[in-house]
Amino acid sequence: MRLTVLTPSFGSYSDSPSARSAQLDIELDYRTENHPKSGQNLIEEISGAEAVLVGLDRMDAEVFAACPGLKVVAKHGAGVDNIDLAAAAEAGVTVVNTPGANAESVADLTLGFLIMGARKIRTAESSLRDGRWEVFFGSQLSGKRLGILGFGRIGRAVAERATGFGLRIAAYDPYVPDDAIAEAGVEPRSLTEVVAESDFLTLHLPGGQEPLLSAELIDSMPQGAGLINAARGGLIDENALISALESGRLSFAALDAFATEPPPADGPLMHAPNLIATPHIGAYSDIANANMGSWAVEDVVRVLQGEDPRFPVS
Known part of the structure; x- marks a missing residue:
């Protein structure tokens, strides 16, 4: 299983997310330059991906339509206002987040x-x-x-x-x-x-x-x-x-x-x-960073294995 990571804050302050990924046999594909991404730039980065971890990257209807192989989008955080949930549902993509992690x-x-x-x-x-x-x-x-x-x-x-x-x-x-x-x-x-x-x-x-x-x-x-x-x-x-x-x-x-x-x-x-x-630092603590990354990876694995995620977003 492979997870395309778009947000540079994933595991930036804790080794737990990458260690948990290794335990779950998840390969991490980092595409964190020029974050946040949107439009064609985003499409090019995640083309062919099954699973994507986003920060503030804009996942809209155009992106979902251009990425038919996408199965799950995990938000590295709680707020999902940058994700078109209706478009995700129409495309059959599961959206998960990490409520309470921060x-x-x-x-x-x-x-x-x-x-x-x-x-x-x-x-x-x-x-x-x-x-x-x-x-x-x-x-x-x-x-x-x-x-x-x-x-x-x-x-x-x-x-x-x-x-x-x-x-x-x-x-x-x-x-x-x-x-x-x-x-x-x-x-x-x-x-x-x-x-x-x-x-x-x-x-x-x-x-x-x-x-x-x-x-x-x-x-x-x-x-x-x-x-x-x-x-x-x-x-x-x-x-x-x-x-x-x-x-x-x-x-x-x-x-x-x-x-x-x-x-x-x-x-x-x-x-x-x-x-x-302050520059949107609320979630930037050691424990929050560990929780957000680890919880997101765990739910990605659940979805890819056909199981119900812990934190689905409808």
Whole structure:
């Protein structure tokens, strides 16, 4: 069995995925240059492949139509918005992903963002490095309200961590029943209620065609609130975010995902005040990297052997 690997992050921080591949007698065919790939460039790389491991590579109807031998596409991560699932189903291709493999890693980053923004750590450090000795008053977390949009594995992991800081937590998720949220010790609320009532708001939902946080919703956030997005860049109206940072309605925003990646270095977003920005590093930890690669390889083998995968995406 052979697996064509397109994402350069596969096994980059752990030997476990390649070791697991060897155990399962999977030959790894690395095609990781110029990632992410799309269109004819992608077709040329995976022509004749039975199994493909993708990162952000765009698997659309054209690709599936041009690769009739393809049997399984494995996403090195959870989000599958770069894969046309309807086209895959029509072509008879099984799509699998690795949900939860990076949940703890993304939750860790989210809490790091929360503390950095609330205590103005980035601004204070920059000031000190510039030779100043200034006072920076921040927000103590205990007693404050944390809103979580998206209460899947990552949202739950964030809530578990935030509870230890004494935050009052509410959550909204259109796919999770309210009673399931309440069972986790978190108050279920509507989207508008969570946004309007949270001192800190963190996003953990899949992206869509339109931003979830519109200008109207951002304007409804409490004065001086903080906003964190370690999910998908398209969830936020970035122009409205810039305005909210410039006006001071938001005391900080911390972004690990952007509508355009990488974002233009000379664009207005990168020059907005009180912005913490990282290059989509949420899943880049040692354990997450080991889990994503190993779980993906295991499901590829299951599909190629005619078995049901552990993590099918319909």
